[in-house]
Amino acid sequence: MNCDEVEDILGAYALDALPGELSADVTAHLATCSKHPEAAELRAVAGALAFAAPEAQPSAALKTRLLEALREESEPADAAPRRIGILGWLKPPVRQRAVPYALAGALVIALIALVITNVGGSDEPRRAASSLSGENNAGAVVYELEDGIIVLDAEGLKPLDTAQTYQLWSIASGKPSSLGLIGTAPNGEALAVVRADLNAIESLAVTIEPAGGSIAPTTDPVLEGKV
Amino acid sequence: MSPDLIDPSERNTHREDGDLADGLRRRDPLAMEILYERLGRQAFGLAYRILGDGPSAEDAVQEALLTVWRQADRIDAARGRLNSFVLTLVHHKAIDALRVKRGQQARQISVDFAEVEKVGADFSERVLQSIASGEVRAALTRLPEEQRRPIEMAYYEGLTHLEIAAALDLPLGTVKSRLRLGLEKLRVALRAGSGDELRRS
Ligand SMILES: [Zn+2]
Numbered sequence: 421m422n423c424d425e426v427e428d429i430l431g432a433y434a435l436d437a438l439p440g441e442l443s444a445d446v447t448a449h450l451a452t453c454s455k456h457p458e459a460a461e462l463r464a465v466a467g468a469l470a471f472a473a474p475e476a477q478p479s480a481a482l483k484t485r486l487l488e489a490l491r492e493e494s495e496p497a498d499a500a501p502r503r504i505g506i507l508g509w510l511k512p513p514v515r516q517r518a519v520p521y522a523l524a525g526a527l528v529i530a531l532i533a534l535v536i537t538n539v540g541g542s543d544e545p546r547r548a549a550s551s552l553s554g555e556n557n558a559g560a561v562v563y564e565l566e567d568g569i570i571v572l573d574a575e576g577l578k579p580l581d582t583a584q585t586y587q588l589w590s591i592a593s594g595k596p597s598s599l600g601l602i603g604t605a606p607n608g609e610a611l612a613v614v615r616a617d618l619n620a621i622e623s624l625a626v627t628i629e630p631a632g633g634s635i636a637p638t639t640d641p642v643l644e645g646k647v
Numbered sequence: 648m649s650p651d652l653i654d655p656s657e658r659n660t661h662r663e664d665g666d667l668a669d670g671l672r673r674r675d676p677l678a679m680e681i682l683y684e685r686l687g688r689q690a691f692g693l694a695y696r697i698l699g700d701g702p703s704a705e706d707a708v709q710e711a712l713l714t715v716w717r718q719a720d721r722i723d724a725a726r727g728r729l730n731s732f733v734l735t736l737v738h739h740k741a742i743d744a745l746r747v748k749r750g751q752q753a754r755q756i757s758v759d760f761a762e763v764e765k766v767g768a769d770f771s772e773r774v775l776q777s778i779a780s781g782e783v784r785a786a787l788t789r790l791p792e793e794q795r796r797p798i799e800m801a802y803y804e805g806l807t808h809l810e811i812a813a814a815l816d817l818p819l820g821t822v823k824s825r826l827r828l829g830l831e832k833l834r835v836a837l838r839a840g841s842g843d844e845l846r847r848s
Binding site for chain 1: 674676677679680681683684685687688689691692693695696697701704705708709712713716717731734735737738742781783784787798801802803805806807808809811822823824825826827828829830831833834837
């Protein structure tokens with residue numbers, strides 16, 4: 421394949437619209453010829469088309485299914501490193517220097533609160549934290565991980581049988597919307613990462629629902645708190 | 648805590664994605680949850696645009712994210728790259744599923760990670776900036792129909808240039824040049840969108 425032949429089909433190549441053999445020929449040519457500097461950029465532009473499709477909301481079941489599949493493929497996870505893992509998302513220097521792995525839950529939560537108030541400068545006001553409380557020392561801390569993504573870190577949740585699940589709700593103008601289901605560790609700890617706009621929410625609540633979750637809460641909250 | 652806790656200048660997205668990539672490499676499910684919450688709707692939107700039905704689109708997203716999980720050692724840490732990398736995988740999976748649906752052979756037997764990574768690496772900063780501002784959709788909409796349609800058929804329907812020529816009843820040469828011309832226009836539009844043109848010229 422010569423340079424002209426490559427140029428002739430470069431648009432189709434960038435869009436992966438060539439039969440396999442032809443595409444491989446172009447790739448081979450580009451690997452050794454420097455006369456097609458626009459090839460990489462056309463490919464980047466073609467790749468950017470992924471962002472031209474409108475966003476759409478998958479069913480809540482997809483996340484559950486995905487996380488189950490991960491669990492099946494992974495070593496059984498220890499609850500503690502998972503909780504400590506949260507601190508990892510709030511910047512490595514803090515995690516590495518200040519937080520030994522053996523910290524008890526309450527201390528971790530206190531530290532998270534401390535970390536939240538300390539990370540970043542004035543350019544990071546969006547990391548607002550909130551807390552939820554319930555009976556029997558059940559409680560949770562909520563904070564914003566990045567724009568529109570929050571993490572609920574709970575403890576003291578009694579283990580449920582497989583017929584039931586914890587479900588997280590946001591409440592705005594008195595109306596609850598599901599933010600997703602929450603899995604708990606045997607020790608009563610739970611972490612949930614969900615999308616939520618804290619600015620548009622008045623309060624958060626956790627209820628016990630039938631497995632698979634409910635469209636609206638069917639029981640009184642076991643945890644709740646204002647945002 | 649000491650005041651030198653965090654240097655604000657280090658708190659850029661690049662660094663944050665380094666953490667996310669690290670988390671994926673450590674096989675921390677939390678990292679995948681964050682990635683899912685960040686990108687799930689865009690990924691599903693893309694797969695849905697290609698496949699046209701929810702269950703197949705969800706399968707494509709799930710397969711792509713599992714591929715990321717299994718091969719996390721190979722991902723690039725930079726934020727825009729990680730996003731584009733994941734979406735490239737979603738695109739591959741969805742197009743393969745579409746071709747199977749149509750009774751055609753899946754074009755990629757399995758996703759070639761090195762190839763996907765190369766595409767991700769090709770994303771220049773300026774294109775990424777344009778992506779962030781939602782510029783791509785607008786630029787595509789502004790293309791003349793005769794260029795936009797073949798590009799959409801290639802990208803969202805997984806058709807080869809021969810199949811596009813047959814479907815539109817156009818000579819192959821015309822399709823080749825419209826694909827190229829359309830991409831060139833998108834490139835110019837994305838550059839203009841990010842202000843790069845000004846810096847360059
Ligand atoms: Zn050449």
